[in-house]
Amino acid sequence: MKYFVVFLLMLVKVTTLQAQEDPVLLKGTVVDEFTQLPISNANVINLNSVKGAVTDELGRFKIEAQVNDTLHISFVGYQSIKIRVPADWIKTRDDFKIKMIEKSNALEEIIIHKYQLTGVLEVDNKLIRLNENYRLNLTGLNYGYEANDGSKLGSAVLGGFANPADALFNTFSKKGKELRKLRKVKEDENVRNSLATKYDRDMVSALLNISKNEISEILQKCEYSKTFIDTATDLQIMDAIKSCYEDYRFLSK
Incomplete structure (x- = not known):
C-alpha cells in the first residue's frame, strides 16, 4: 500500500x-x-x-x-x-x-509621403533621384530594401565586422538566443501582419530584447540608409536585421 x-x-x-x-x-x-x-x-x-x-x-x-x-x-x-x-x-x-491605457499624446493617423513631393515636375524629378537609393535583396523575399552605397552592396556587411569589438559584434554575440527568433517571424501570419503595419520599433525591441537604439546601431553597421531606418515598417526592419545576422554568423565562423 x-x-x-x-x-x-x-x-x-x-x-x-x-x-x-x-x-x-x-x-x-x-x-x-x-x-x-x-x-x-x-x-x-x-x-x-x-x-x-x-x-x-x-x-x-x-x-x-x-x-x-x-x-x-x-x-x-x-x-x-x-x-x-x-x-x-x-x-x-x-x-x-x-x-x-490610451496614450495621452496619441496623434491622429497621418500619411508620410516617401518623397515629400512638391507638385512641381522639375523639382520633384530631382527629389526622386536624390532619394532613389540602391536596393539590397533580402533572403526569401521578392523585393529589396535601401542601402547606403550601391557600389558596395556586396561588401556592405563586411565593413561592420572589421573590428570584432564593435557594437554590432557585441550585440549579436550577446543576443544570439533572441535573434534566433528572426526565423520564426515568417511562420505566423498574425505576427507578420502586425509587424507590417507598425513603425514604432516597439514590437521589434520586445521580440529581440534589444533597445530601439541598438536596432538603429545594428542597421547602421550593416550600411542601411537613414531613410530606410526611419521609414521602414517593423517587418522590413526585422527582415533587414535577419539578413545582417545571417551574414554575421557566416563571417564569424
Missing part, C-alpha cells in the same frame, strides 16, 4: 509537470482601462514562441502559451504592455481581462 501511494504521488507530479510544459490555449479579453470597452484588432504576440493573435470585435483572443511566457499586447494609440503568463491562468484557463 505504501509503494502504491508513493507511485500515485509520483504519477500526479509527473502529470502536473507535463501539463506545465505543454502549451495550452488561453483565452483573454483586451479592454480600455477607463471605459472598459473592448479593443478590437489589438495584436497579442507570445514573445517566447513568436506566435500571435488578433482580438475580435469584442476584444477577445486565443493564444497558445506556457507558464512564464511573455505576451506583448499592442494597439495604435495605446501604451504597449507585457504580461508574464501566471500558473493560475494556465490552470484555470479562465478568460483573462487585460486593460490597456
Whole structure:
C-alpha cells in the first residue's frame, strides 16, 4: 500500500509537470482601462514562441502559451504592455481581462509621403533621384530594401565586422538566443501582419530584447540608409536585421 501511494504521488507530479510544459490555449479579453470597452484588432504576440493573435470585435483572443511566457499586447494609440503568463491562468484557463491605457499624446493617423513631393515636375524629378537609393535583396523575399552605397552592396556587411569589438559584434554575440527568433517571424501570419503595419520599433525591441537604439546601431553597421531606418515598417526592419545576422554568423565562423 505504501509503494502504491508513493507511485500515485509520483504519477500526479509527473502529470502536473507535463501539463506545465505543454502549451495550452488561453483565452483573454483586451479592454480600455477607463471605459472598459473592448479593443478590437489589438495584436497579442507570445514573445517566447513568436506566435500571435488578433482580438475580435469584442476584444477577445486565443493564444497558445506556457507558464512564464511573455505576451506583448499592442494597439495604435495605446501604451504597449507585457504580461508574464501566471500558473493560475494556465490552470484555470479562465478568460483573462487585460486593460490597456490610451496614450495621452496619441496623434491622429497621418500619411508620410516617401518623397515629400512638391507638385512641381522639375523639382520633384530631382527629389526622386536624390532619394532613389540602391536596393539590397533580402533572403526569401521578392523585393529589396535601401542601402547606403550601391557600389558596395556586396561588401556592405563586411565593413561592420572589421573590428570584432564593435557594437554590432557585441550585440549579436550577446543576443544570439533572441535573434534566433528572426526565423520564426515568417511562420505566423498574425505576427507578420502586425509587424507590417507598425513603425514604432516597439514590437521589434520586445521580440529581440534589444533597445530601439541598438536596432538603429545594428542597421547602421550593416550600411542601411537613414531613410530606410526611419521609414521602414517593423517587418522590413526585422527582415533587414535577419539578413545582417545571417551574414554575421557566416563571417564569424
